Amino acid sequence: MADLRVLFSSNDRFEVDEAFTNRQRQWAVVAAALEEHLQRIKDAAFDVEDLEAPRTNVTVFHGVGGVGKSTLLRKLEAALTAAEDRPAHWGAPAWTERLLPIRIDLARSASTGGSDFERVILTIRLALAGALGRPLTSFDLALRQYWEHTHPGEPLEEYVRRTGLMGRLSTVLPQQTQAAVSEVAHALQLPGVVGSAAGKVTAALVKALRERHERARALAGASRTASLLEATPDLEALSYYPHLLEWELSRLPPKKTATPIVLLDTFEDTADRHRDFERLLQRLVWLMPNTLFIISGRSRLSWADPALHGELDWTGPIAWPGLAAPADQVVPGPRAAEPGGRQHLIGDLSPEDCDAHLARRLVAGGQPLIGADIRDVITARSHGLPLHLDLAVSRFLEIRRTGQIPVAADFDCTFPALLARTLSDLTGEERHVLRSASLLDAFDLDLATRAAGLTHQAPARRLVDRPLVTEDPYALWPYHLHAAIRSAVRSDDHSEDRWTDTDWHQAATRALAALGDQWANTTDLAPSRRLLVACLRQGLRLARDHRLNDLGWLTDAAFTYTDDSIWEPLAPPTSTAPDGRDPRPGLATSADALAELLSAIVRRQHEHRQRTVDRLTAVLDTNLLPAELTEMAVYYRAKAHKDLGSNAASRAGMQHVADAGGRLAPKARRGLANLARIAGDFPTALAAVPTLGWKGRHHKVLGDIHWPHGDIDQAITAFEAARAEAEQHDAPGERAIAQVRLALVVAFADPVRADDELAFAYQLLDHLDQRATTLLAHTAALIKDAGTDRNVTGRAQALHTEVTDAGLPWLIRFLQIALAFHHAIQGAHQDLAATIDRLHELTAATGDFAYFTDIAHFMGNLPHPSHSTVRWLDGHGPVRERWHALVTARARQLGTSQ
Known part of the structure; x- marks a missing residue:
């Protein structure tokens, strides 16, 4: 009928070709x-x-x-x-x-x-x-x-x-x-x-x-x-x-x-x-x-x-x-x-092809009858489904026959006819499973069955054999509804057996519970990272869009997700009502707050750290998070404060989390130890190491204490132990961090080995989203090349811009110490003095990272700065000897004079 109506309204014949199913x-x-x-x-x-x-x-x-x-x-x-x-x-x-x-x-x-x-x-x-x-x-x-x-x-x-x-x-x-x-x-x-x-x-x-x-x-x-x-x-x-x-x-x-x-x-x-x-x-x-x-x-x-x-x-x-x-x-x-x-063509139409199809479908005077703005809306709503294009063209002609001029808003809809054709040959149980599955981006038989509240999988099995369900056998969950069908189901206001708001809420609650059970009860020895991230993505959207107040398993999943510093994208799409439209502004529920919390933590790899502080403060100000997740927000805000150089604020946040004694207390104690080191109080930092354990990354903290002392061998041992422990705990993100630290330390003493260590570090970072760690690896490459003619100063200047844009001022000290090492090896005394002045300017206000200024003096065998407040473990004399020895060894190796 639709084809005949179009035939008698236009000289162009409209055809809808089936999506291929037989290869x-x-x-x-x-x-x-x-x-x-x-x-x-x-x-x-x-x-x-x-x-x-x-x-x-x-x-x-x-x-x-x-x-x-x-x-x-x-x-x-x-x-x-x-x-x-x-x-x-x-x-x-x-x-x-x-x-x-x-x-x-x-x-x-x-x-x-x-x-x-x-x-x-x-x-x-x-x-x-x-x-x-x-x-x-x-x-x-x-x-x-x-x-x-x-x-x-x-x-x-x-x-x-x-x-x-x-x-x-x-x-x-x-x-x-x-x-x-x-x-x-x-x-x-x-x-x-x-x-x-x-x-x-x-x-x-x-x-x-x-x-x-x-x-x-x-x-x-x-x-x-x-x-x-x-x-x-x-x-x-x-x-x-x-x-x-x-x-x-x-x-x-x-x-x-x-x-x-x-x-x-x-x-x-x-x-x-x-x-x-x-x-x-x-x-x-x-x-x-x-x-x-x-x-x-x-x-x-x-x-x-x-x-x-x-x-x-x-x-x-x-x-x-x-x-x-x-x-x-x-x-x-x-x-x-x-x-x-x-x-x-295979299957549905791409947006470009949808637009071209609509542009050529109805032509008047050699120009497309359907305007570009209307084509854009139809294309977006169709999700490439040829049937939707067919119905949209029919609607366009119907509006014109009434004497009205079609506008884009007339097509920001789904078509009851599309849903009616979809549901016409489904049984009651299959329609029930279809609606339940429409809550999920992707699903398997178990998820669809449990979301529907059924005890048998037969209706789900029959549904996935229908052409409206696409199967990807290589995906974690192999099935997903065609996007146009899914949108039509969720905005259904016409079917006789359409769901009420309560029906949708109950189904969302069942679907969320099913996702949590699938994550927690996987048959693997431990739930995979891939499954965790996929469950979190779907679970966060369900909880937020349907205002599910009980976060349940999402809290445990959030802690598991943040534990390894991999930072896959998580944030679900803009919060929407069950009909797929009407965005809900602001943070109104605990699910909203959790989604924003995790988004802020992940996005800090791509945003200035001040933006991270602002976002986390906004989340905390809502008081929507339960106590455990509130501690998470405080902890990561404290980390962002540390990256910004606001160590007093960072120390207050870390102390709060440590005193609470929750899941993040070991990490907060590590943060306090690092803050003590940053303040130049090495004895206090060292005393905290035995209390940290794996969760407090004790080996990494120990390595960060040893290398400023020029004790390269002990630092290497500590970072190798940190890397091995991360491998033992199957923590690829932490392993990459330890490897970059190892490469950094090796770069001072052995540039040949540092080449290999850096290559391995970049290999480990390849699939991770760790901006600060990657920038630190680039800094290690500068240290490896110190004293050579490999444009160390130019590369350092470019890296300085990246570090500044990222809001990571603590890394600037590392860049300056790399330059100090370079100038000391080359015997460039004026350049070294200028670098020391910059380091003093960076550390004078708060005294944080003052030990970098001391190290730069030691590299050039200069007198110990009188203003130094650093508490070295064995006094500044042995530290001076070790750093100056590293400089003279590199200079001798390169044949340069100091």
Whole structure:
């Protein structure tokens, strides 16, 4: 009926295509593209050095997140690797050629394009190394030259091993690149040139190519090889090296070759946010026409759009004929990929495709009839569901027929018809489970059943088999409702069996209890961090949105969460009423206060510490938290005060928590010990260590006492013990903190070992959100390089800006002591005196961290400052000797004079 109504209101036909549920069609698409690709590269006219021919070596699957694109690419990878891994209903392929599928998940990349692209290139080359078992001479030589230029001092072997690329193949690529260098050196008769001297070998090869020596042309005869090798071996050059790789593959004997199939997953992580990285990837695809690329992302690939000219190297429908959308077809639909087309929709529509669909759906005078503001609201409300778009277009036409002008507010709603169609074929029990499950972002059978208050799982089992429930078998909770359906269920005011507010409140109470039981009663030896965070995220939102006054298990979970300093994001979305709208401002319940408390604690890694103090003070002023959680707020506010240098306020907060004797009392006693050390009262700090234990991080406190005394060996022992204890207690956040402290101390005495310790520290920090600890690691790197010409002062100045922006003034003292060490080693007496003056200015007002000023004097073998109030454990004389000895040892090692 809806289609007919639209048909008689517009000249454009509207179609709604089903979200795919059978991957056989996707396999057929890939099989057809691969057969066509194999035939094309066999053609005698095919030339990998032709840079002008249009590219048809790309197939794209696009759709909203969670519809199975990554799963599809994993299945394609397996099916192309081994026949036994191919589902039987997909059928046998027609080709017999050897294939080499290489899947690369772009979501695992870092935020900077350079390292991302290096990983892509290395992954492809590593896969070829394992499959071909031979060097690809010109490419390998270029890669070796690039690596030596861009990563001086870091062997390719070490990088591949450290990053874990390709597992057991980690040693193959370095061996093959070494062999390529040696092969060229031997062929060009370069006696005495070792294999690793890529620069010398490259220069000789380029010269030989320019002089048209036959041996050189046999080794690297691609017409552009010499120019590529002459170019500065930077990231830009690296992005053109795939041309050499493709040329090397094209000249392999038929029995030795393999056709690469590169599967680039989660392409939206590059295309949507990092156009520079997308440019590098597009260049890779263009320069490797012999390779078939299968790309998945949330939106269509826009390379055929001429509007991108200048942003990417090759754009427009002539360059990418298979990526262009036919002008007479709606962009989002799967049929947009006509025979020969390369873009295929999977599942729901992305926001970009929703907008394009609505813009082309109704047209008047060549312009979209539905305005951009209305399209935005419809798109947001649809969550990519084609049926919602259909109903919204019908509503638009209905409003126009009444003589009114549609406005955006008319579409900020869900459609009863959508819910009616959803509920029409569900049993009463299934509808009950559906409503209960709509309270949860994700769920399993047990959560859905318990939230519904049922004792049997059969209704939940039947519900998850319905197409309105999406399954991700790799997720912690595998099921979630389609967002549009979920929104419609929660705002239901029309169904005969709709719930009352009391029904929703009772279901939320059941769901919260079920989450807590699942966290506490997991079958693992101990609840996993992943489960804890997931339960907290859902539990906080349930408790807050439904005003559940009994926090229950959330209190225990909050303490467990904060215990290890990992700081995954927790804050649920803006507090909303059960219908999904009407935000509730302010902190009105204990659940509101707890959510804000945890948010402030987590966000302090990204906000100025004064902002943390203000947020926690606001939470405390509400008096909504129970006693235990109030102590948590006081403790973390005291930590923020310490970071700001407000040590009197910090001491008052720590003392309050310590006197309360609660769960955080050991940490508060540690805080008091640290404050005593900061004040220069080392005997008091040392006396507190035996009372701290693991919860008070006694080994770390001891290390922080020893290293200011220049007692490096004892400090190393203490921090190694702290790291080992953290490993024993499975506390990765604390282990990273101890490792950074260890690297800092080692950096004073042994810069060679410090390199290794810092590499390990950064590896441990990689998946953690510890801003202060990361900045301290950067400071340790300065200490390691002290006395050298590695721009220590410039790096310290840049780091000073980061530290200041973060609201961490205590770290400024560490930066100054690093500079004092640097100047003392170089014998730069005036610079050292200026640094000492800055340290005195930083410490004079309160006397806190005054021992840094003493240490700077000791480094330069200067008289003990008369204004010092530091209480050293063994007097300032031995401390002076130890610090001056560290300076003279480093100066002697570097050959500098003091």
